[in-house]
Amino acid sequence: MARLSAVLATTHHPFFHKITELTPPEEQPPFAAEWKRKVLAYRETLTAAEPDVLVMVGSDHFHQFFADNYPTFLIGKQARYDATFYNEVREFSMPTYELQGHEDLSGFMFQGLLDRGFDFSISHELKIDHSIICPIITTRPRADLPVVPIYTNIFAPPLPSAKRFYDLGRAIASIIEEWPADVNVAAVGSGHLSLELGGPRMFGEHGPDPEWDLQAIRWLAEGDVDSILEDVTWESMTAAGNATPGFLDLVLMLGIAGPTGAAYVDDLDLFHTREMYMTWYPEGDPR
Amino acid sequence: MSRYAVNKFLYQVDGDPSLLAEYKADPAALVARWETEIGPWLGTGARTVERTSWISLTDAERQALVDHDYVALFEMGAHFFLTLTIFIALYDEEYAARSGPLSFQREYAAKLSAWTGREHPSVAL
Numbered sequence A: 001m002a003r004l005s006a007v008l009a010t011t012h013h014p015f016f017h018k019i020t021e022l023t024p025p026e027e028q029p030p031f032a033a034e035w036k037r038k039v040l041a042y043r044e045t046l047t048a049a050e051p052d053v054l055v056m057v058g059s060d061h062f063h064q065f066f067a068d069n070y071p072t073f074l075i076g077k078q079a080r081y082d083a084t085f086y087n088e089v090r091e092f093s094m095p096t097y098e099l100q101g102h103e104d105l106s107g108f109m110f111q112g113l114l115d116r117g118f119d120f121s122i123s124h125e126l127k128i129d130h131s132i133i134c135p136i137i138t139t140r141p142r143a144d145l146p147v148v149p150i151y152t153n154i155f156a157p158p159l160p161s162a163k164r165f166y167d168l169g170r171a172i173a174s175i176i177e178e179w180p181a182d183v184n185v186a187a188v189g190s191g192h193l194s195l196e197l198g199g200p201r202m203f204g205e206h207g208p209d210p211e212w213d214l215q216a217i218r219w220l221a222e223g224d225v226d227s228i229l230e231d232v233t234w235e236s237m238t239a240a241g242n243a244t245p246g247f248l249d250l251v252l253m254l255g256i257a258g259p260t261g262a263a264y265v266d267d268l269d270l271f272h273t274r275e276m277y278m279t280w281y282p283e284g285d286p287r
Numbered sequence B: 001m002s003r004y005a006v007n008k009f010l011y012q013v014d015g016d017p018s019l020l021a022e023y024k025a026d027p028a029a030l031v032a033r034w035e036t037e038i039g040p041w042l043g044t045g046a047r048t049v050e051r052t053s054w055i056s057l058t059d060a061e062r063q064a065l066v067d068h069d070y071v072a073l074f075e076m077g078a079h080f081f082l083t084l085t086i087f088i089a090l091y092d093e094e095y096a097a098r099s100g101p102l103s104f105q106r107e108y109a110a111k112l113s114a115w116t117g118r119e120h121p122s123v124a125l
Helices: A016-022 A031-046 A084-093 A102-114 A129-139 A162-178 A209-220 A227-231 A235-241 A244-257 B003-014 B018-024 B027-038 B058-067 B072-076 B080-099 B103-111
Strands: A003-011 A053-058 A073-076 A080-083 A097-100 A121-123 A147-152 A184-191 A265-268 A273-280
Touching: A003 A129, A003 A162, A003 A244, A003 B072, A016 A031, A016 A129, A016 A244, A016 B072, A031 A102, A031 A129, A031 A265, A031 A273, A053 A073, A053 A129, A053 A244, A080 A129, A084 B003, A084 B080, A097 A129, A102 A147, A102 A162, A129 A147, A129 A227, A147 A162, A147 A244, A162 A184, A162 A227, A162 A244, A184 A244, A184 B027, A209 A227, A209 A273, A227 A244, A227 A273, A244 A273, B003 B018, B003 B027, B003 B058, B003 B080, B018 B080, B027 B058, B058 B072, B072 B103, B080 B103
Parallel strands: A003 A184, A053 A147, A053 A184, A073 A121
Antiparallel strands: A003 A273, A073 A147, A080 A097, A265 A273
């Protein structure tokens, strides 16, 4: 049976690559060196788990999916995936990628989700956006592992509850553990802490609600799912920023890890948003 | 439900560099062309056989799009991500050259400052 060797939950900041790789060192902002140091340290938490396959959780930002046909939960099942869209290259100088897929695990996961009452959509022509490519850049820039992409709607309300995201994570973990393959699977997902986009609190000196961010990091780091299920609602998240429901994908990752403390927790307060880097090792810490 | 049409306009124009260039150069002409030639085809791809008969903009929506009025679009419940992304594409470069990085984004936020601490207009589907 497959081993769930690591679960990573992180924010995705689309400007990391542009600021730390494409900007000449002398023109980089003062926080760039520390940002890069933290990302390299975080990358080691995935490398140490020696993954063979990555289950990637993200969300399409109106790149492929629009309101004419918007899936709540969707899985890709392809041999290859193209990644990053024209307007992400335009706005974020995002690199393009071709990722190898893992059709066998995608198919096993899709059936397993249906069997557990998660009526997923499926795509055989999915293009990957920065919600998955940002964590590829930060945690596995060689992009040498096959991926199974899972997309959630954290973006176009109404959304499923935090409990549904958590339970989905639990289901994904149980399916990975049932998969009859002698391999290490790591789950890597990205979302947001408090965030505002296209609203009055965007692009400030900090994220829109720094106190909410610290609370949210504590919840995840301690595996405090009870507090999350009690306090994380559409109303409480949007009070902390109109794009804060991206936190639901981090709740999903806690669901994959289970209600337990994280092995690695780090964060970085930046303009506009706070970055978060968190890792659990369900099979034990390999470091 | 013409808010759907506004979002469809923003989505389609932002995703196509030639439409985006037209929207910057002559917003009124592009909005008119979108309403007659682009918006009424089913979905958002390159389909040109199946039509949606009811896609249209209200006068206020059309005016907001022609005026590049992102505050009005925000207040109508156009999706904040679509609106931000397309206006960054239209204005970020010239603002940054003139007034420094993020100056457009900060002006955008300031123009919406009356909404700080208030529930935003719904963007629900």
